[in-house]
C-alpha cells in the first residue's frame with residue numbers, strides 16, 4: 001500500500017529500462033537510486049536502510065509497479081491484492097488494433113524468454129523436418145543463431 005501511495009504521488013523519476021531490469025530515482029525523505037530485476041520483480045537494490053539490508057522495500061516495489069504499468073494511472077481493480085488469476089466475466093472479440101497491441105507485447109516479452117541449451121540442441125536436430133504444427137520455424141531460427 002505504501003508503494004501504491006508513492007506511485008500515485010508520482011515519486012518515481014528518471015525511470016529507465018535496460019537489459020537487466022529497471023532503474024529509477026524514487027523520492028522519499030531523500031531521493032533513492034533503485035533498481036529492480038526484470039526476471040524477479042521482488043529482487044533489486046535500493047539505497048534506503050531496508051534495501052541495504054537485503055529487504056524488499058516500498059521503493060523497489062514502486063519501481064516494479066511502474067515497470068508493469070508503464071507509468072499509467074492505476075484503476076481500483078489494479079490496487080486489489082489477488083492471490084490467483086481472476087476471470088473478468090467479459091466475453092467478446094478483440095478488435096484488430098487490440099489484437100495487434102497484444103501480439104506486439106507478446107513478441108516483446110519473448111525477448112526475455114530463455115531456452116535451455118539442451119532444447120536448442122534438440123531443435124537443431126529437427127531443422128528442416130516438417131511436423132505439421134507450424135510452430136517449428138521460429139524455433140529453428142533461434143537454434144541456428146546459437
Ligand SMILES: [Zn+2]
Pocket residue numbers: 032046047048049050051057058059060
Ligand atoms: Zn528502499
